[in-house]
Amino acid sequence: MNPTEELKFKRADGMLAAALLLAAAVLFTLGGFLQQSEAGSDKRVRVYRDGEEVLDAAITEELNTPVFSEDDGENIISIRDGKVCVESANCPGQDCVKMGWISQPGEEIICLPHKLVIRIEGGEGDVDALAR
């Protein structure tokens, strides 16, 4: 066999490439579908200040943002790996920070001094949404 013949791109190589592309596309699509079901689909983090919605974010996001309230109140809200917490706050008592991470629909972190409610809404297990 002519050795240089082995060094040129052949029809079989193209077919192999097409097969690999197809396999990659199938795996990628499957992965996307699975991720949707894993993420509990459409869970959202909503923050209310004195009853008024001030933040609405998907729980799948990566977010670290301050939420301001009256009298220079500040709560740093952190969303990561499908969980949310108040990372730090300048409220007396620090109850909101001590509550740690929440991830299930219906769970809440409340900062009374700042009149702040951080709630996870949506998703399949959201009993509160049905009752409301």
Added chain:
Amino acid sequence: MHWQGKKMARLSLLLAVAVLLGYVEAVIPVSVGVPGVKLGLANCALLFVLYAFGPAEAALVSVLRTLIIALLFTNLPMLIYSLSGALMSILLMSLIKRGPFSIYGVSAAGGMTHNLTQLLAALIVAGLTGSTPSFLLTYASLLILCGMVAGFVNAFLASVLLQRISPEALSGN
């Protein structure tokens, strides 16, 4: 005897090149944003050995390269990943080479197998902790894609080398 000595010298030289290419890539990583995905320039040297010498010689160089890299630059536990990847890769490349494929198909299959075997070994050794099935599927698809592209690049480089350097000068007397 004389011939064997010459062959060993040439293979040693290619082994050194393969190690060096792996080292260069470790020092100057060309990241494509997917962890664990590299161009695998050393594969270019392996392809050269596979086509200029043969499967046995390529396997020998591949295993030695992996051992040297592991001893010099990485920790030994990593050896099980890289060694399984290297072995599976060279095995599949030798098989594919017998088929209707050119160096491009061989290289693409090799690069892809290397990546996938490493992922598989990591799963078996480290367990499935922390990785969701969706992540693994998506990751595997990226490994296939990147392995293929990298394989084609390496095949092109190796084919240029193989055409410039006559095989007789290497494997002959």
